[in-house]
Amino acid sequence: xxxxxxxxxxxxxxxxxxxxxxxxxxxxxxxxxxxxxxxxxxxxxxxxxxxxxxxxxxxxxxxxxxxxxxxxxxxxxxxxxxxxxxxxxxxxxxxxxxxxxxxxxxxxxxxxxxxxxxxxxxxxxxxxxxxxxxxxxxxxxxxxxxxxxxxxxxxxxxxxxxxxxxxxxxxxxxxxxxxxxxxxxxxxxxxxxxxxxxxxxxxxxxxxxxxxxxxxxxxxxxxxxxxxxxxxxxxxxxxxxxxxxxxxxxxxxxxxxxxxxxxxxxxxxxxxxxxx
Ligand code: PAF
Numbered sequence: 029x030x031x032x033x034x035x036x037x038x039x040x041x042x043x044x045x046x047x048x049x050x051x052x053x054x055x056x057x058x059x060x061x062x063x064x065x066x067x068x069x070x071x072x073x074x075x076x077x078x079x080x081x082x083x084x085x086x087x088x089x090x091x092x093x094x095x096x097x098x099x100x101x102x103x104x105x106x107x108x109x110x111x112x113x114x115x116x117x118x119x120x121x122x123x124x125x126x127x128x129x130x131x132x133x134x135x136x137x138x139x140x141x142x143x144x145x146x147x148x149x150x151x152x153x154x155x156x157x158x159x160x161x162x163x164x165x166x167x168x169x170x171x172x173x174x175x176x177x178x179x180x181x182x183x184x185x186x187x188x189x190x191x192x193x194x195x196x197x198x199x200x201x202x203x204x205x206x207x208x209x210x211x212x213x214x215x216x217x218x219x220x221x222x223x224x225x226x227x228x229x230x231x232x233x234x235x236x237x238x239x240x241x242x243x244x245x246x247x248x249x250x251x252x253x254x255x256x257x258x259x260x261x262x263x264x265x266x267x268x269x270x271x272x273x274x275x276x277x278x279x280x281x282x283x284x285x286x287x288x289x290x291x292x293x294x295x296x297x298x299x300x301x302x303x304x
Contacts, residue, residue, distance in 0.1 A: 029105075029108055029109050029113055029114060029115065029116055030114065030115045030116070031105070031115075031116045031118060032115065032116070032117050032118070032119075033117075033118055033119055033120065033123065034119065034123055035119065035123055035124075035164050038117050038119075038164050038165065039164050041115070042078075042164070042165050042166050043166075045076065048074075048075040048076045049073075049074045049075050049076070049168045049169070050074060050075070050076050050077075050078060050165065050166070050167045050168050050169070051070030051071070051073065051074030051076070051077045051078070051167060051168070051169045051170075051171060052070070052077075052078050052079075052080070052161070052162075052165055052167030052169065052170045052171070052194075053066045053067050053070055053077065053078070053079045053080075053170075053171050054079075054080050054082075054157075054158060054161055054170065054172070055079060055080060055081055056081065056082065056083045056084065056097065056212065057081040057082075057083060057098070057099055057100070057101065057104050057212070058097070058098040058099070058100055058104070058212035058215070059081075059103075059104045059107050059108070059212075060202075060210045060211070060212060060214075061202050061210055062173055062175065062201070062202040062209075062210035062211070063079075063107075063173075064107060064111050065173075065199060065200075065202050066171040066172070066173060066199050067079060067108070067111050067113050067171075068111065069171055069197070069199050070169065070171045070197075071112065073169065073197075074168065074169055076114045076115065077112075077113050077114050077115070078113075078114060078115040078116070078117060078165055078167065079108055079113050079115070079116050079117070080116070080117040080118070080119075080161055080165070081101065081104055081116065081117075081118045082117075082118065082119055082124060082157065082161075083097050083099060084124075084153060084154070084156075084157040085121060085125070085153075086125070086131075086152070086153035086156050086157065087149075087150050087151075087153030087154045087156075087157065088150075088153070089147050089148060089149055089150060093296075096216070097212075098212060098215060101118070117161070117164070117165065124157065124160055129156075131152060131155075131156040131159075132152060133152065133155050133186060133189060133190075134189070135151055135152075135155065135182055135185055135186070136185070138151070138178070138181055138182050138185055138274065139151045139152070139182065141178070141274045142178055142265055142267060142269075142274060142287060142289070143178050143179075143289065143298070144178075145265075146264050146265070146289060151178075151179070151182045154179055154182060154183070155182060155183065155186045158183055158186065159186060159190065159192075162187075162192055162194055166193075166194075167194050168193075168194065168195065169194065169195050169196075169197055170183075170194050170195070170196055170197070171197045171199055172196060172197070172198060172199070173198075173199055173200075173201060173202075174198050174199065174200055174201045174300065174302075175201045175209050175210075175211065175298065175299065175300070176298070177285060177287060177300045178274065178287070180196060180198050181272070181274065183196060184196055201299070201300075203229065206226055207226055207229035207230065207233070208222070208225055208226060208228075208229060209228075209229060209297075209298075209299045211297065213295050213296070213297065214295075214297075216293075216294065216295040217292060217293065217295055218293055220260060220293070221260060221292045221293035221295060224258050224259060224260045224261050224292055224293075225261070225292045225297060227254065227255050227258040227261055228255065228261075228288050228290060228292075228297060228299045229299055230254075231251045231254045231255050231266070231288065232251075232286050232288060232299055232300065232301040233301065234251065234254070235247055235248075235251050235266075235268065235286045235301070235303070236286065236301050236303050239268075239284070239303045239304065241277060241284075241304075244268050244276075244277060247268060248266055248267065248268055251266045251286075251288075252266045255288065255290060260292060260293055261290050261291070261292050262290060262291040263288075263289075263290045264289040264290055264291065264296075265287070265288065265289050266286070266287075266288045267286070267287050267288075268284060268285070268286045268303065269284070269285060269287070270282075270283070270284065270285075271283030271284055271285040271302065281304075283302060283304060284302070284303040284304040285300055285301070285302050285303060286300060286301050286303055287299075287300040288300065
């Protein structure tokens with residue numbers, strides 16, 4: 029696997045890629061099987077797969093969260109090599125950001141709903157770094173996990189607004205055997221938290237199995253109660269919304285998604301399920 033740490037060498041390499049179709053998986057490291065499944069999906073449809081590992085400071089609104097974000101780079105490189113990833117881009121912060129760099133993209137209300145409400149500024153930071161990564165690597169396809177559902181909608185909006193020549197592919201959520209969605213943050217869960225966290229995927233499955241478009245507010249209310257009554261779990265939101273706009277479901281909605289965010293012990297987790 030080629031490992032690049034500077035923009036210049038990465039840009040030069042991809043500027044000379046010829047006819048190759050490039051698949052890109054952006055990560056913040058602490059890789060798990062969910063990330064590996066994205067790499068594998070990229071390998072199936074492209075000739076060269078590039079992964080980035082960069083813990084992006086501008087998308088963290090809590091400095092403590094940024095500080096404690098896991099950074100097991102040696103284990104990550106090993107996993108990527110085992111998976112047959114072709115290129116890793118792993119820049120330091122000063123390679124990606126000049127001082128006092130400003131960024132604002134008009135993402136509309138997608139930026140302020142759900143995750144946006146609880147993590148103000150988060151999606152400006154995400155689009156800022158993904159824009160930079162797409163501009164350096166110029167991938168043909170970029171693969172993102174469904175777990176960060178709203179993130180995909182936001183990046184899609186950015187790609188449309190800036191007319192970027194990349195196609196986004198949404199890949200299914202990978203779950204542990206007991207249903208917990210894989211996440212780099214799961215390593216912070218104590219055994220007690222780990223058990224309690226299962227209420228999130230259980231409630232999403234319950235909502236999917238009991239979905240009735242005429243009864244959405246009752247389902248949401250009951251789901252909220254199920255989660256809030258679990259010890260050690262503090263619910264931030266449980267929503268069932270239009271899968272494209274994240275607005276309330278209407279008769280025009282083509283997809284419906286249930287999304288949840290909660291603090292389990294000290295760890296914030298998100299999960300979702302496509303309902304319809
Ligand atoms: O999903 C993530 O890990 C991050 O938000 C991303 C897309 C790598 C941008 O920093």
